[in-house]
Amino acid sequence: MVPVILGRLALSILLGLGIVAGLIWGEVIAIPNHLNPFTPLRIADDVGWLTRLKLSRLERDGEQCRAVLADSFVSHRSVPDRPLEQGCGLSDAVExxxxxxxxxxxxTATCSLTVVWALFEVHVLRPAARQHFGQDVVRxxxxxxxxxxNVNHRANGxxxxxxxxxxxxxxxxxxxDGQQITVKSDWTGSNARRSAFLRTLRNGACDFFDVVLSPDYNEAHHDHFHFDMGPYRACR
Structure with a gap:
């Protein structure tokens, strides 16, 4: 008897969720864009648990990705595709x-990388600058x-x-105010506020980019952050 009751309960829950999803899809129920799994990503939206799901859609849908950029503050133009030759080329890229x-x-970057860069600026870079320095980043x-x-400029791999x-x-x-903060000088420099700012950026970038590498990773990254939207996940 208990399995039957549980089965009916599960079915009722699924039906209820289906009805709610249909109402959201049909815009009968209005919910914020960042909480609506059916609406496209917008860079200005609050970040939530659906953000990465929506980003993954953009990586598979170049048209939707370009629509997101067209509705953003990013000044860009489309770049012609360049077929892969020996592993190098361009697809759905913008300048x-x-x-x-x-x-x-x-x-020049893939559309999805450009969208994620814009998200990083809005939700990580600018807030971090105001938090640590009380002013904006201008460049x-x-x-x-x-x-x-190849990776790390290796001859093979x-x-x-x-x-x-x-x-x-x-x-x-x-x-x-003209202050220049560099990964090379300030990651382990004497200015604690600058170091903290750079670490805030590294940590925040991991919420958006698939791979984030800093000087903590290896010597090859002693003077820069590496951000990418590849098939792997790393935050170092």
Whole structure:
């Protein structure tokens, strides 16, 4: 008798969830965008447990990804696809000239990496600057995105995410008052506030990027953060 009751209870719960999902899908029930699994990601939305799910959809749906960028503050233009040759090429990439902050130079990146970079700026970078320094970041210095090479520039081994413009290396930041904070000088430097700021960025980036590597990872990253949207997960 108990299994029958439990079975009926489970069926009732499933039916109830189905009805609620249908009402949400049909917009009969209004809920915030960041709590609605059926609405596309918006960069300005609060971050929640659905954020990574929505990000994963963008990686599979280039059209939806471009729609998210079109509705954002990121100044960009589409870049023609470049078929893979020896593991290097471009697909669904954009050239970014500016976002919420200035850039040391333009960069080309996959659409999904660009969306995640924008999320990082809004939800990690700018709040961290205000928390630690009471002001905004006005420029980001980076080492680039696309480079047809292997991981850590090795002669042999697997291709880096840079080989498909699916990674970006960040070297430093300039604050509104002109202060320059660099990973190379300030990760283990004498200025505790700058070091804490960089660690806040590293830790916060792990909520969005699939791989985040800092000077704590190895010597090859002593002067920059590596962020990518590859198939692996790492936060070091």
């Amino acid at each position: 970014v000239s500016r976002s919420l902050v200035g850039l040391s130079r333009e960069f 980001v210095t980076h080492f680039g995105t696309y480079a047809c090479r 697997r291709r880096s995410e840079h080989a498909t413009a699916n990674a970006i290396d960040i070297a430093g930041f300039v604050l509104a």
